[in-house]
Every structure is written in C-alpha cells, then in structure tokens.
Amino acid sequence: MASIPTNLGPIFVDDQGSPGEPVALLWPSLFSDHTMWRNQVPAIRAVGWRTLAFDPPGHGQSAGPGRSFTMDECAEAAIQVLDASGVRTPAVILGTSWGGFVAPRIALRAAGRVGGMALFNTSAQPPLPMQWAKATLLTNLMRFGAFDRTVDGIILSSLLSPRTRKLQPQIGEDLLKRLRTWDRRRTNITVRAVLLERDGVLDDLPRITAPALIVSGAEDAILPTRLSRTIAARLPNARHVEVPGAAHLVPLEAPEAANSLILDSLERWQETCR
Numbered sequence: 001m002a003s004i005p006t007n008l009g010p011i012f013v014d015d016q017g018s019p020g021e022p023v024a025l026l027w028p029s030l031f032s033d034h035t036m037w038r039n040q041v042p043a044i045r046a047v048g049w050r051t052l053a054f055d056p057p058g059h060g061q062s063a064g065p066g067r068s069f070t071m072d073e074c075a076e077a078a079i080q081v082l083d084a085s086g087v088r089t090p091a092v093i094l095g096t097s098w099g100g101f102v103a104p105r106i107a108l109r110a111a112g113r114v115g116g117m118a119l120f121n122t123s124a125q126p127p128l129p130m131q132w133a134k135a136t137l138l139t140n141l142m143r144f145g146a147f148d149r150t151v152d153g154i155i156l157s158s159l160l161s162p163r164t165r166k167l168q169p170q171i172g173e174d175l176l177k178r179l180r181t182w183d184r185r186r187t188n189i190t191v192r193a194v195l196l197e198r199d200g201v202l203d204d205l206p207r208i209t210a211p212a213l214i215v216s217g218a219e220d221a222i223l224p225t226r227l228s229r230t231i232a233a234r235l236p237n238a239r240h241v242e243v244p245g246a247a248h249l250v251p252l253e254a255p256e257a258a259n260s261l262i263l264d265s266l267e268r269w270q271e272t273c274r
Contacts, residue, residue: 003061004084006077008069012061013081016041017050022115022273023091024266025078026053027099029121029249030194031155031179033060036096039255040262047263049092052085054078056098058190059182066186068193071201074098075105082113090115090210090273092266096251097121097223098194104201107208116269117212118262120250121220123227124202124234127195131222135195142188152176161219161247171252205234212238213265217246217253 003010014034017023024044028036034053041051057077058064082091092115093103100122107114127135138154141147156165156172165172179187212235216228225242232240241261246253 002085004081006080007065008057008073008077009063009065011057011077011081012055013085014041014051014053015085016045016053019050019086021048021050022089022266022270023050023052023082023085023087024094025082025091026051026094027056027074027078027096027102028054028059029097029099029159030191031059031159032096032175032249033178035060035174035178036249036252037094040094040251040259043259043263044266047266049266052081052087052091054081054099056190058186060178063183064186064190066189068189068197070193071101071198072105072109074102075109078102078106079110079113087113092116092118092269092273094118094262095120095122097248101194101198101201104205104208107210108201108204111209114210115273116210116265117208118215118265119212119228119231120215120258121217121223121228121248122214122231123223124200124205124231125227126198126200132196135191139188139192139196142184142191145184148180155179158222159248161217161245161253163245164247164253168253171249202230202234205231206236208235209237211265211269213261214238214240215250215258215261216240216242217248217250218242218244219247222248
C-alpha cells in the first residue's frame with residue numbers, strides 16, 4: 001500500500017501484484033473507498049493481473065485537495081498514479097459511478113495508457129435537473145451532524161437495491177461506518193464536485209478507441225440503464241450489460257456477475273496490456 005503525490009493531494013493506493021504483470025486500475029464510487037473492490041481484487045489477481053485500487057480524493061485515506069476539483073483533474077491524478085507506480089504498458093481502467101466519470105477522460109488525455117475500460121453504473125453527461133436537485137439537498141444536509149441519520153437513509157436507498165439492503169445489510173453498514181470516519185468538510189467538497197459540478201464528456205466518446213464494457217444495474221435509480229446504453233452507443237468499441245437485482249453498486253451487490261464480466265474482458269484485452 002502506498003500514498004502517491006498527485007495534483008489532488010496524496011492518493012492512497014492498494015497496490016497488489018508485481019511489475020511486469022498487466023495492470024488494472026480501480027476507481028470506486030462516491031461514498032466508498034478502495035475496499036469497494038474487495039470482491040474483485042482477489043479474482044483479478046488470481047488470473048495474473050496487478051491491481052491498483054484507489055481511495056479517491058476526499059475519501060478513505062486520501063484527504064483530497066481541500067477545494068473543489070474537476071473530473072479532468074481526477075483523470076490527471078490517475079495518470080500520475082500510473083507513472084509513480086512504474087506502469088508503462090496500457091492499463092485497464094475499472095470505474096464505478098465516479099470512477100466511470102473519470103475513466104473516459106483518462107483515455108481522452110492519454111489514449112496509449114488505456115487498454116480497456118470496464119465502467120459500472122455511470123454516466124457521460126452532467127447531472128440532470130432532478131439529479132442536481134437531489135444532490136443539492138444531500139450536500140446541504142451532509143454539512144450538519146444532526147442530519148446524519150437522514151443522510152444515511154438517502155445514501156443507502158440510492159446506492160443499494162431493497163433486496164441488497166434486506167439480505168446483505170452488512171454492505172450498507174460497512175459503507176456508512178467508513179463514511180463516518182472521513183473528514184466531513186472535505187467529503188462534502190468532494191460530493192459537490194462529483195455530483196453537482198461535473199461536466200459532460202458524451203460528445204467526446206467517439207474519439208476513444210479502447211474497448212469498453214459498460215455495466216448497469218437494473219434497479220439503479222441514480223444513473224439508470226438508459227445512461228449506460230447512451231455511453232455504449234457513442235463508444236466505437238463497446239458492449240453493454242444490465243445486471244438484474246442490482247442498483248448503483250453492481251461490484252458489491254452482484255460480485256459473481258461483475259467478476260464474470262470483468263474476467264472475460266481482461267482475457268479479451270490482455271494482449272494489448274503487456
């Protein structure tokens with residue numbers, strides 16, 4: 001594990017593997033850290049890939065810059081992590097939600113660094129009006145500890161399907177436990193940057209030549225399947241899969257399905273990442 005200096009402050013990276021192995025860089029969703037990928041990292045490692053799993057800025061052990069930032073700055077931070085980690089071959093970028101906002105921007109900034117993208121529960125568009133209104137309410141409530149229980153309910157009902165919350169309550173409990181250990185002000189800055197202030201990249205997607213897997217959750221009410229289909233339609237070399245029974249965190253809610261899709265893609269893309 002390492003803390004790597006970047007334009008957005010030190011980024012904590014769980015680095016598993018060895019130089020010479022093909023690389024998968026994993027950027028999680030908002031309200032989660034590198035442990036969001038706990039079901040994927042062992043599976044990816046088992047087939048001979050090195051994994052670089054992030055705590056993104058303002059989350060987990062990455063304090064963030066203490067100011068607002070753009071998704072392009074996030075992409076630059078990811079490239080800096082690849083550089084500092086000695087990665088010279090193309091990497092596969094795995095991103096959930098926020099990570100999916102960032103991954104195409106990495107490919108647009110440095111096409112030769114990306115051998116493929118696996119994007120879960122994401123969008124290439126700026127927040128839609130209803131999304132913006134809900135995010136504004138959430139960030140205002142997050143400022144004050146008196147509203148933590150209300151915030152917790154909003155977060156869990158947004159991220160996880162009713163089935164997941166009922167049958168796997170530990171997933172939500174773990175997310176909230178970790179969230180409450182992070183700096184409130186810096187976390188709120190991050191949430192505003194990602195949910196309220198991000199711009200879109202939809203019109204630029206046709207310039208990306210890297211192959212892509214786009215995955216949506218059938219019950220995702222935040223970034224529904226239609227947004228994933230729009231991404232897949234704009235990318236020249238993409239396929240879309242919808243996972244039933246999952247909402248906004250497919251890798252956590254449906255790890256077997258997510259792993260099957262990821263490992264199949266890694267096998268397809270392996271030769272370009274060596």
